[in-house]
Amino acid sequence: MTRYKTRNLKKMIVRALSVQTFISFGAFYLGVTIYFATVDELIGYESPWKDVAVTSIMATIVLIPAAIVGRRLAQDIVSALPPIAAATHSIASGDYSVRVVAPPNSFEETYALTADINAMAERLEEVQVDLKYWNSAIAHEFRTSSTVLLGNLHGLSTGVIEPSPELFARMIPYVNLLTSMANDLENLDFSRTHKLDLNIKEIDLAVVAETVTASTEHDLVPASIKIKRQFDRAVCLADPERMQQVLSELLNNCRRYAPGSTVTVQTYEDEDWAMMVCVDTGPGMPAAVRDRASDRNWRGSDSSQRVPDGRGLGLAIVKTIVDAHHGELFIDTDCGRGFKVTIRLLKHASGVERI
Structure with a gap:
């Protein structure tokens, strides 16, 4: 499996904001210096619109690197969302076999989130298998016991089998087993499918x-x-x-x-x-x-x-x-x-x- 170098989202945001602030400050300082050194002398006349124009130019110079850095950071964050969204949609639809693969060079938080989603899907898949097994097992037990009891009751009703204490003693364990199975059904839930009372x-x-x-x-x-x-x-x-x-x-x-x-x-x-x-x-x-x-x-x-x-x-x-x-x-x-x-x-x- 290919291993990628991971990045911490918190550190990345702090680093991006620091770079953005540094570039913005540098661009602003450079613009002000150029303005007072050359532009102000070349224009040479006073106008209220001159300051507005110069301020707009400075702001544009500052915002351009901020927009570039912000866009790149947003792309890195958003790139992991489509596979995560698709996986959670599949899980919500009942497909627990789906697994999420984080994009290459994702943030540490993205890898941690995808790992948790995959662990949840794996556990739900195990629970689904266990529930299917226990349902089959309980049905199997009910079928076996009910067949024996039904046969004896039919024999009693038709006179083929004579009622006796021995006959009823033989039937009691099957009734007890049905009671035990009913308790299993009552206690069966997602959190206890791998447990047996x-x-x-x-x-x-x-x-x-x-x-x-x-x-x-x-x-x-x-x-x-x-x-x-x-x-x-x-x-x-x-x-x-x-x-x-x-x-x-x-x-x-x-x-x-x-x-x-x-x-x-x-x-x-x-x-x-x-x-x-x-x-x-x-x-x-x-x-x-x-x-x-x-x-x-x-x-x-x-x-x-x-x-x-x-x-x-x-x-x-x-x-x-x-x-x-x-x-x-x-x-x-x-x-x-x-x-x-x-x-x-x-x-x-x-x-x-x-x-």
Whole structure:
């Protein structure tokens, strides 16, 4: 990138005014000297118009350099305004991808202003992306939960499903998830799109896993998925509803992308970490694209073919929640050998109320 020598506008104005004053004073002094040395003797007669004419000539001589210096300074200042005005108009119209390029040899203040405008546009662009992601994520969660609830309610209304305490217990986590999503919608604004509200408590991931698997197992039957439980104590500081959401997303991924597989859910403690593992025996994905599996809206080519209506949000939501807890997410997969997700959270995490 070409670097230009910058100029300070304040110093430039002071310098220009000083030069203008010096030139004006010099021109006036020179004019007066010439007048009294030569012109006054040549004209030789007294007239009230003579002084007016001479004064006008002196003023003209003084104003000419002032006008030249002022015009040049004004051009330097105004030259930066058209690109700035065009950029702000585009930003106001909703195009946050625009960036301002200051003209060469602009003033320091111009470079600072364009840098601030570009930073604002960049932040607005990030917010726009985040809002789009969160809207998609919340819609995804609503769609998943409402589908399960609607299926159960339809079964109850037609008599296919008998009402029972176990059935209602399975439905409660989905209702809680909808409540959590409604709170996210209520709290979603421009200043907090990169933040996730958490209700931190001391929880046992084994209890979370038991709750989720018990409520989800029945809904996995149509996909011929069997769940194996290996729950050991795994106490940590976390948001219980968010961790239920994490495991629900993982099991929902298994239902969509690994039908007919056996899913093993594990919880245990490993030194300073509380661990939760979900591994299936499905087709998995190539190891070469493993690092992109949790990217927003990214889907492997084979996944797109097998599940055309997917949106690539499940693992992205999981990663967002785990990151909010300052935890770690590991994905281990290989084509034809299953898909394994490992989540580990610190037993005594600090500063996880909000990111």
